[in-house]
Amino acid sequence: MSRKPERGFIELYRNDPERAEALIFGRRAGPSRRGFLKGAGLASMAAAVGGAIPFAANMPAGLVPAAFAQAASGTAPAAPKMLQMAGKVPLILLQEKPLVAETPEHLLDDEVTPTDKFFIRNNGGIPDQPADPKAWKIKVDGEVNSPLELSVGELESRFPMVTLQLQLECGGNGRNQFVPEARGNQWGNGAIGCAQWTGVRLADVLKAAGLKSSAVYTAHYAADPHLSGEARPTISRGVRLPKAMDEHTLIATRMNGEPIPLIHGAPVRLVVPGWPGSASQKWLTRIWVRDKEHDGPGMTGTSYRVARTPMIPGGKPDDANMAIMESMPVRSIVTNVKHGTELSAGTRRLDLRGAAWAGDKAVREVHVSIDYGATWQAVSLAQPKNKHAWQRWTAAVALPSAGYYEIWSRATDADGRAQPHVAGNWNPQGYGANAVSRVAVLSKA
Amino acid sequence: MTFGRSSAAVVIAAAAIAALASYGIVVLTAREAARVAALAPAPPSGVPKPPDSVRRLEEPETAALPSPPPTPVSTVTADDAPENWPDGKGRDETFYFCTACHGFRIVAQQGLSRERWSEALDWMVVQHKMPALAGAERETILDYLAQTFPSRARGRAAPNPFLKP
Numbered sequence: 071m072s073r074k075p076e077r078g079f080i081e082l083y084r085n086d087p088e089r090a091e092a093l094i095f096g097r098r099a100g101p102s103r104r105g106f107l108k109g110a111g112l113a114s115m116a117a118a119v120g121g122a123i124p125f126a127a128n129m130p131a132g133l134v135p136a137a138f139a140q141a142a143s144g145t146a147p148a149a150p151k152m153l154q155m156a157g158k159v160p161l162i163l164l165q166e167k168p169l170v171a172e173t174p175e176h177l178l179d180d181e182v183t184p185t186d187k188f189f190i191r192n193n194g195g196i197p198d199q200p201a202d203p204k205a206w207k208i209k210v211d212g213e214v215n216s217p218l219e220l221s222v223g224e225l226e227s228r229f230p231m232v233t234l235q236l237q238l239e240c241g242g243n244g245r246n247q248f249v250p251e252a253r254g255n256q257w258g259n260g261a262i263g264c265a266q267w268t269g270v271r272l273a274d275v276l277k278a279a280g281l282k283s284s285a286v287y288t289a290h291y292a293a294d295p296h297l298s299g300e301a302r303p304t305i306s307r308g309v310r311l312p313k314a315m316d317e318h319t320l321i322a323t324r325m326n327g328e329p330i331p332l333i334h335g336a337p338v339r340l341v342v343p344g345w346p347g348s349a350s351q352k353w354l355t356r357i358w359v360r361d362k363e364h365d366g367p368g369m370t371g372t373s374y375r376v377a378r379t380p381m382i383p384g385g386k387p388d389d390a391n392m393a394i395m396e397s398m399p400v401r402s403i404v405t406n407v408k409h410g411t412e413l414s415a416g417t418r419r420l421d422l423r424g425a426a427w428a429g430d431k432a433v434r435e436v437h438v439s440i441d442y443g444a445t446w447q448a449v450s451l452a453q454p455k456n457k458h459a460w461q462r463w464t465a466a467v468a469l470p471s472a473g474y475y476e477i478w479s480r481a482t483d484a485d486g487r488a489q490p491h492v493a494g495n496w497n498p499q500g501y502g503a504n505a506v507s508r509v510a511v512l513s514k515a
Numbered sequence: 516m517t518f519g520r521s522s523a524a525v526v527i528a529a530a531a532i533a534a535l536a537s538y539g540i541v542v543l544t545a546r547e548a549a550r551v552a553a554l555a556p557a558p559p560s561g562v563p564k565p566p567d568s569v570r571r572l573e574e575p576e577t578a579a580l581p582s583p584p585p586t587p588v589s590t591v592t593a594d595d596a597p598e599n600w601p602d603g604k605g606r607d608e609t610f611y612f613c614t615a616c617h618g619f620r621i622v623a624q625q626g627l628s629r630e631r632w633s634e635a636l637d638w639m640v641v642q643h644k645m646p647a648l649a650g651a652e653r654e655t656i657l658d659y660l661a662q663t664f665p666s667r668a669r670g671r672a673a674p675n676p677f678l679k680p
Contacts, residue, residue, distance in 0.1 A: 167614075168617065
């Protein structure tokens with residue numbers, strides 16, 4: 071049984087990576103903060119990853135090779151559990167109640183994310199399937215001249231239907247990069263999907279209700295039952311009015327050309343692209359237009375908030391210093407090479423495909439590196455299908471030899487902000503971690 | 516802790532194998548499964564595929580795995596009992612207290628110092644209306660959480676030099 075030694079290694083690495091490397095590999099951090107693997111140490115680490123490490127000299131000291139990172143990030147069970155669910159490919163199970171599951175990054179290789187590969191995020195229970203989806207009602211009230219109550223059927227017939235490809239990303243995507251650990255689901259980079267959504271513009275519905283000059287914020291309510299069994303909202307978030315009025319913000323009834331499946335919010339949900347996914351309320355029942363920032367469950371304290379002035383990682387938050395997270399940060403992933411792929415002997419060229427996105431912004435460029443960021447090369451980056459759709463990219467990298475490599479990808483947004491090498495701006499609930507993505511490959515000798 | 520060089524290679528190889536080992540499978544509870552299976556997403560429709568001009572290195576993982584069973588085959592989740600989680604004083608109390616509302620996997624995902632576990636309990640009370648814990652019960656649960664799921668991160672940022680103990 072390999073359980074015991076595995077824990078020993080992982081714990082040693084967790085507790086003091088530099089010492090672990092010194093003990094196990096004879097590796098020392100140089101003045102440049104880069105490690106130097108030599109002699110028996112290099113051979114040991116090479117044996118561990120199953121091949122030579124051509125760019126060992128560039129590997130930062132104390133950095134757990136990406137090949138180990140999955141086991142190192144979990145607690146009780148080392149290997150991730152997979153959710154097996156009808157109509158879904160196996161997804162990484164983060165929790166069962168509420169049901170939360172992440173898409174492995176290498177399954178996000180489609181330009182339009184198929185429904186069966188879309189990640190799952192719930193905060194409460196899953197409502198019963200509506201007997202008559204077209205009769206489901208949503209209410210629009212608050213700071214409006216004419217409150218509305220519209221059935222899904224009325225919504226679809228009264229307002230123009232638009233179809234857009236829109237990215238939907240959990241606010242906590244990338245959370246497992248934070249040091250020390252931030253509270254919440256320990257997402258990798260797979261809490262993202264870019265499906266085709268069909269619906270009406272929220273702006274058209276709000277205009278029909280007639281916004282008062284006092285309207286500044288939306289508050290979204292839905293039918294998902296609270297896990298405690300009590301009759302109160304599971305979560306209720308909202309957005310500033312300009313985002314609500316953006317022509318890409320939809321009240322959607324179809325996903326990839328089909329009625330939205332129950333797990334994704336049937337029969338009607340919001341799609342607020344580029345902002346934390348919790349604003350895109352599933353099973354929508356009400357939009358309350360407010361005259362102040364919404365204060366429902368999930369809007370206050372440290373929830374979906376990041377620090378205005380940088381706080382000490384692991385420190386106590388000051389609520390007054392926490393600002394609502396709006397646009398998601400720039401991020402990229404490699405989608406055609408699975409983490410841990412073994413390449414056949416003699417492989418010296420690796421073709422790459424991936425995706426990049428940046429919340430409300432466009433992605434300007436994406437670079438890839440096979441030497442831990444010592445050198446970067448630009449990829450071929452496509453334009454988005456429409457605003458708020460992710461951008462696909464392709465590249466080919468040359469592998470100079472057999473051995474262990476990490477493919478790193480780094481996107482830069484339209485304002486010139488790139489993904490950092492290490493997740494920054496730590497906050498207690500772990501939003502906005504967008505360090506460069508890493509995929510381990512082994513080119514066999 | 517001492518690690519002999521010769522055994523280290525074995526240890527590391529075992530870790531690497533474990534890290535890349537095949538994934539476990541979890542089946543939803545009957546109630547959850549009935550809900551979601553009742554309205555399974557339609558099979559992927561005519562979504563356009565990207566041109567496959569670049570070589571696909573491997574078949575998608577889905578091709579290699581057995582297709583999902585049409586009906587759930589189990590009525591319990593694999594970790595739906597206290598004995599499936601690390602032993603320790605207060606484990607059962609912690610398990611049953613937390614799982615009154617949510618699964619235990621969200622708890623076991625965390626790695627927090629005792630102080631931050633304490634904050635997490637306060638946060639659960641304020642944000643999620645958890646019944647407040649006090650006295651010996653709070654200490655028991657906090658002890659189990661802090662001892663079983665401590666912060667695992669070490670390096671430049673943890674422990675942070677500016678954090679007061």
